[in-house]
Every structure is written in structure tokens, then in C-alpha cells.
Amino acid sequence: MPRLKKNYTTFNISRLSPMNTPSRRIAHLDMDAFYASVELLRYPELRGLPVVIGGRMDHRPVRLADGSLHFSRLHEYAGRGVITTSTYEARAAGVFSGMGVMKAARLAPHAILLPVDFEIYRHYSRLFKTAVARITTQIEDTGVDEIYMDLSDLPDDTPTLAQRIKQAVRDATGLSCSIGITPNKLLSKICSDLEKPDGLTILGMPDIPNRIWPLSVRKINGIGPKATQKLASLGITTIAELAQAELNFLQIHFGRSYAIWLSEASHGIDTRPLISNTEPKSISRETTFERDLHPRYDRPALSEFFTALCKRVAADLQKKGYAGRTIGIKLRFEDFHTVTRDVTLATHTADPISIRRAAGECLKRVPLKKKLRLLGVRVSALATIHSLPTLNTSPQQELLLAPCSPFPASE
Structure with missing residues (x-):
């Protein structure tokens, strides 16, 4: 068992840095099941069905003589492909991104299988990012389906501003997104995933004990599968238990720099600035x-x-x-x-x-x-x-x- 801090339940707001102050409004926007949602725009007849994105281009829908479309099913697939994403209905059957297609076929054999089409995903990515840029130019682009935004200097109150952004994305793409708004990037990334799909989570530093600490440590971006497994072997599975662990104990098992980061992350401390102009390496x-x-x-x-x-x-x-x-x-x-x-x-x-x-x-x-x-x-x-x-x-x-x-x- 980890050595525990005394009185860890008292949240120490004095540890906040200028980049982590409650006055900052950092938002993380994450498109909902992005690739799958784009495909459902093309094939609305698949709404409400388990749909999996992955496999080869020869699994594209085929137009039949009567004008209808024939869609491939997971049980028809043979190969070594990997699931890129899936609809929420497929996820309910246990099919998630990164899973082998053959394994997914055993879980949901009759799920619809569509090939990955990066060109159309990039098109919709440009659409939603352009729409958001009309509201704020303080944007950090971190992926085809997600961005960070600094809303600190905008005059609107936070709920109104968030709904305005969500509506702009929907008007531009026909798609929904989920947004987390907190004082820093680490917390916002966590919060954008809490109420999916079409979610909005607004959180302040005093809310961390009730909203963040009960979550699994794997919810912290930067704690991967290996670190999660190692923490579990030490009796640490929740963010609260991580916040409770003494720094010296963490250093023994993870080294000084990562231990310090683990401790700060468990308390919602993140001093990273928003980088709005990133150049690819x-x-x-x-x-x-x-x-x-x-x-x-x-x-x-x-x-x-x-x-x-x-x-x-x-x-x-x-x-x-x-x-x-x-x-x-x-x-x-x-x-x-x-x-x-x-x-x-x-x-x-x-x-x-x-x-x-x-x-x-x-x-x-x-x-x-x-x-x-x-x-x-x-x-x-x-x-x-x-x-x-x-x-x-x-x-x-x-x-x-x-x-x-x-x-x-x-x-």
C-alpha cells in the first residue's frame, strides 16, 4: 500500500501558478465519435446501428440494381486490420478503437463495417476548426478531431460562450461535440470526456475533490496503460488515491520528474501554456x-x-x-x-x-x-x-x- 499524505482531502489552492489560476478559461473541444459521425452523415440509414470504421477500401458500400446500398458486415472480414473508431452502439457491444477487426467480429458479427476515408474526415475537421476560429483565434490544434481554446479574454459568460461554440460547430458540420472548460489543459481534456456525447462540463479548482478525484487514474492524459498497471499494483487506481500518495513513495517507483508530474496532475495542476502557432516537425x-x-x-x-x-x-x-x-x-x-x-x-x-x-x-x-x-x-x-x-x-x-x-x- 502507498504511504499516504495527512489530510489529503483538503484541497490546497495555494499551489496554483499564474498559468493555473481560476480566472483562466481553457476549453478542450472533442468531436463526438468523429469518423463514425461523419460516415453517418453520408449514410443516415445507419443511424442507431452498430457501425465500425476500419478495414480495407474494398469494404466500401456497393450500390445495388434497385438503388439501395449493400454494407459489409464485420463477420465478412478476414485480415489483420484494426478498428479506427466505432459508433456508440458498437461500443455498447464492446467494440472500441485499437481493437483487431477479427476480435471485434466475434463481439458484434453483424455490425456494419466501413473503410477509413481520411480525406473526408480532414474536410470536416477544417470545417469545424474554421467555425471555431470565427469566435476565438486562441486555438491550439492537437488533432483532426480536437482542439484547445483560451476563452479567458472573451466577454461572454462561460455557459453562453460554450453553447455558442457548440452551435457554430453543428451549423458548420451537422455534427456534435463535447467541451470541457476549466483553468487548464489537463483538466479540460478530462472534462470534455465526462458527459459525451454532446456534453458540456464546466469545472473550477474547488470542484476537483468531488468531480475529478473519484475517476480512474487512466483518465489523466499522460498516464498510459503501463503506468496505470503499475499504479494498480501499488494500490492506486483512482485519482484520489494518487493525490493521497506521498511524493517520496511515487519517486521510488517512477523517478523524480514523473513522480512530481503525477502528484501535480492528481491535484489538477497544469502550467502548460496554450500554443496557438505550432509548426510540424x-x-x-x-x-x-x-x-x-x-x-x-x-x-x-x-x-x-x-x-x-x-x-x-x-x-x-x-x-x-x-x-x-x-x-x-x-x-x-x-x-x-x-x-x-x-x-x-x-x-x-x-x-x-x-x-x-x-x-x-x-x-x-x-x-x-x-x-x-x-x-x-x-x-x-x-x-x-x-x-x-x-x-x-x-x-x-x-x-x-x-x-x-x-x-x-x-x-
Whole structure:
């Protein structure tokens, strides 16, 4: 059992820093079951049904002769895919993101299976973020379906402002979101998940003992599965029990810096500022194959995947206005061993042919003797295109003229 603090139930508000004061209004907005909700806009006939997003594009709905759509079912799937997300009805059957599709099929065999369509998800992501930006420009973009906002300087009262934001998102997308508003990012992230879907949670520091401490430690963003398991082995499963543990006890098991963070997080203390202008460090694309591919015998398929990844990374760079100097690859073999290689060019590029050529050179530095389960391409050392001399970006169809496949030829 952990050593306990004395009188831990007394909340020590004097520990608050200027970045953690009750006058700050930091909001976390999280779209509700985002990918699944976007799909339900396209296929409203699926509302109220268990729907799972994952698998291959050949599971797209098929238009039948009578005009109706045929949807694939989970029990029809065979492969190694992973669930990206699911509707709340599917979650009620135990199907969650990160679960293998085959395992999900055993839990909900008749659930609808739809493939992931990142292009449309990014479209709706831009729509909701643009709508919010008309209300506040103090936005930290943290993912396709979530953002932080600093509402401290806006004149509206907090409930009115929150409803205004929620309505703006709904008007722009037809989708609902959940919002948590507290004095800092850590608490707001927790609170946006408390009343899903279409939730709103407004919390002050004095509310922590009643609203936050009864929750599981895994609700704190930054406490992952391994830390949760280790805390449980020490008799700590709730945030209250974590807040009760002595700092010295935590340091013995987690080290000084993480122990201090655990203690502060359990008391709702978070001094991180909102970062409204973030620059990406790298842009990458990767794919996990439905079956392990042999570098020699599956050379045509691997070459096709490789070229497609380079084209997509180049398109992402050009769309976002960046070019990079360091080109890298990521390989995961059938035994889950993962290797990376990279090369730094003399000049920045957003050219698909240049990226493919450099990534191909990286591939040649890896012994390709085992089957592959994952292939990725990454561009880093980024600079904005407008800050560089004019770049030549080849039309993507010219990749047909690029160097031959870097994978070994069949004997």
C-alpha cells in the first residue's frame, strides 16, 4: 500500500501558478465519435446501428440494381486490420478503437463495417476548426478531431460562450461535440470526456475533490496503460488515491520528474501554456499490410505501396506549404522488429520523385530478408515553402520515370 499524505482531502489552492489560476478559461473541444459521425452523415440509414470504421477500401458500400446500398458486415472480414473508431452502439457491444477487426467480429458479427476515408474526415475537421476560429483565434490544434481554446479574454459568460461554440460547430458540420472548460489543459481534456456525447462540463479548482478525484487514474492524459498497471499494483487506481500518495513513495517507483508530474496532475495542476502557432516537425505516411509481404516475391505490391506513400507525403507537404531536407523510411518486419533509416539532402524538397529516390536509397541500406508488415515514409527538417527559393515539384504522374524498385528482384 502507498504511504499516504495527512489530510489529503483538503484541497490546497495555494499551489496554483499564474498559468493555473481560476480566472483562466481553457476549453478542450472533442468531436463526438468523429469518423463514425461523419460516415453517418453520408449514410443516415445507419443511424442507431452498430457501425465500425476500419478495414480495407474494398469494404466500401456497393450500390445495388434497385438503388439501395449493400454494407459489409464485420463477420465478412478476414485480415489483420484494426478498428479506427466505432459508433456508440458498437461500443455498447464492446467494440472500441485499437481493437483487431477479427476480435471485434466475434463481439458484434453483424455490425456494419466501413473503410477509413481520411480525406473526408480532414474536410470536416477544417470545417469545424474554421467555425471555431470565427469566435476565438486562441486555438491550439492537437488533432483532426480536437482542439484547445483560451476563452479567458472573451466577454461572454462561460455557459453562453460554450453553447455558442457548440452551435457554430453543428451549423458548420451537422455534427456534435463535447467541451470541457476549466483553468487548464489537463483538466479540460478530462472534462470534455465526462458527459459525451454532446456534453458540456464546466469545472473550477474547488470542484476537483468531488468531480475529478473519484475517476480512474487512466483518465489523466499522460498516464498510459503501463503506468496505470503499475499504479494498480501499488494500490492506486483512482485519482484520489494518487493525490493521497506521498511524493517520496511515487519517486521510488517512477523517478523524480514523473513522480512530481503525477502528484501535480492528481491535484489538477497544469502550467502548460496554450500554443496557438505550432509548426510540424515532420510529415509522414505509413501503411500496415493486410498480410506480411515478402521483399522479393511481393516486390510489385511493395513497390506500388512505396510509390503511393511518397506521392502522398509530397502532396501533404505541398498542401501544407512545407518542404523538407531529411527523408526517412520506417520498416516493421514480421517479427515486429522495427528499423528506420534517413538521409539529409543538400536542399529542401517537396518533389515526389526526389522523395522517392532518397527513400529508395534508405531502403537499400536495410537487409530485406524477412517479410514486412509495415512500411512508412517520413520527411523532416521542414521549412515553409515561401521562405525558400522556388521549388520544382514534379507532376506526380512523372513518378513512372523515377528509379526502378528498390526492393530486390525475384531470382
